[in-house]
Amino acid sequence: MKTSFYQHSLAELELLFRERGLPPSGPGLLFNWHYKKRKSEPCLQNLAKDSINFVSEFLNFNLPEIEVTQCSDDKTVKFLFRLEDGQKIESVLIPFNGKYTICLSSQVGCAMKCSFCHTGLQGLSRNLRTDEIIGQFLVAQKWLTANRPEDDKILNIVFMGQGEPLHNFDAVKMACEIFLSQHGLSIADQKITISTAGYLPGLERWKEEMPKVNIALSLHSPLKEKRDQLIPINKKYPLEEVIKYVDSIPEGKNRFVTYEYLLIDNFNDTDEDAHLTGKLLEGKKAYISLIPFNPFPGSPYQRPQLSKVEHFKSILDQYKIPTLIRATKGDQILAACGQLNSKTASKPLQSPS
């Protein structure tokens, strides 16, 4: 049975070639062909005949197919991908200064059931494989090069699409290794960020196994009752334990933890919420990203006015915690933070901007 080329690290391929007595140059040539030259058809150049036979017998180069592409006025692009088994996932290209960040999905749906998240309503169907994660990047890159050749660079990767990435640790870890590898996609250190609801078993593995990948921890409320309501796994892995664990990790040059705070109108945007958050993070090496809530059909929450968001930030500033208000992009096409849902994804195909 064939496996996807895109789910193997270079070391794994080298082992497969060695076990079969194939020339050791083959895996490097394949990585160069598919990741550096971005070719999707099988490589026939410079490969020994035995290696070509092995590749055609055991590997496939299938990638997710784009079912729908939507572009918003701010140049955000949302893709609805169809996977081999017919499942659907979404990914988003977010523009900044003529370059892009890609927001990837790690699961079909999500088991965490966060109440502010459109994906959470969907439930978990299954984990994505490494090749399905890498495939989102490769297909989006190909789309950009074809449609916006003047600015087609993807410099950052965030796992903030559908799914809790640390709940699908092995596949996400392997994808990150291929993204970071100089033989793979050569994404720079500190340019990959995994967003987590605070899934502690995954954070423990991240600490040991992903030295070059950043974490964005969803904080959303310093108060247990409110956080329980927003992020149900807070009942199993309470914020205090998660923060205690994060604090115990020695500061490293190669990775950062940022705290994300989703601001919901008249729920967690009071002065008291801001002061408690400031006290919780005061003195820590902490960065806060404030995200005004992005409504979606049927959502129980509302976005606060910008003046309230700025007031919340001004209180955090008193605690000398670097805080940024994240610009909302792609909400016109339900591509903004928390809005993805591949079961209700809209169908119209808009022309590329």
Ligand code: SF4
């Ligand atoms: S916010 Fe993230 S972890 Fe929570 S339900 Fe949505 S995708 Fe899952």
